[in-house]
Amino acid sequence: MPERETPTGALDDVDAVTRAVLTASRLLVAVSARSLSAVEERVTLPQFRMLVVLSTRGATKLVALADLLQVAPSTAMRMVDRLIAAGLADRHHNPDNRRETLLQLTEEGRRTVEDVTARRRAEIATIVERLSPTQRLALVEALTAFNEAGGEPLAPRLDDAEPHPLGWAVDFPAAHDA
Numbered sequence: 001m002p003e004r005e006t007p008t009g010a011l012d013d014v015d016a017v018t019r020a021v022l023t024a025s026r027l028l029v030a031v032s033a034r035s036l037s038a039v040e041e042r043v044t045l046p047q048f049r050m051l052v053v054l055s056t057r058g059a060t061k062l063v064a065l066a067d068l069l070q071v072a073p074s075t076a077m078r079m080v081d082r083l084i085a086a087g088l089a090d091r092h093h094n095p096d097n098r099r100e101t102l103l104q105l106t107e108e109g110r111r112t113v114e115d116v117t118a119r120r121r122a123e124i125a126t127i128v129e130r131l132s133p134t135q136r137l138a139l140v141e142a143l144t145a146f147n148e149a150g151g152e153p154l155a156p157r158l159d160d161a162e163p164h165p166l167g168w169a170v171d172f173p174a175a176h177d178a
Contacts, residue, residue: 021146027127035120039112042086046071048116050079051088051105055113059102061094088112121158 036048043051046069053068054060060068066076080103083089088109094100105113128136147154 028124031120031123031127034123035116038119039116043083043088043112047079047083048113050076050083051109051113054089054103054105055110059092059094059104061100061102065103083109 032045036043036045039048050065050069053065057064057068062076062080063073065080066073069076071079080089080091084091088106089103090106091101091103094102128139131139144154
């Protein structure tokens with residue numbers, strides 16, 4: 001079992017905090033990868049990220065989608081084409097401007113986002129259940145401060161109607177402009 005560092009005396013140790021966050025991020029990436037395992041034959045992590053954005057934004061123009069994902073429009077178009085071929089997204093003309101094409105999730109795409117999110121939430125809940133109530137409170141306080149410092153919006157409650165499955169903010173690029 002690896003040696004465990006304690007926070008005592010590390011109140012100002014940026015490296016200790018950074019190492020702890022990096023370790024936690026490895027755990028969360030592993031949880032995310034496992035939650036995608038049931039659909040990994042059809043969807044890569046970047047493609048799933050696109051599905052999440054479409055899930056939270058609804059019908060979206062390609063250029064806006066590329067901006068939100070911080071990728072080139074040509075990259076976004078290739079991802080969209082793959083998602084359409086997989087039956088997870090589709091495109092249609094904007095009823096307000098027939099020259100524009102909008103991208104959106106299919107019902108199967110929406111179910112995919114919901115299923116992956118449910119698996120991820122369940123695995124995280126299992127890990128959190130292993131913590132004492134005091135540790136849970138400390139974790140909520142620490143992660144809330146961390147998320148606020150990074151400009152990330154709070155994830156929805158279990159019963160919220162609109163999930164933010166991977167935590168990417170709808171206005172992610174704008175969060176870095178401030």
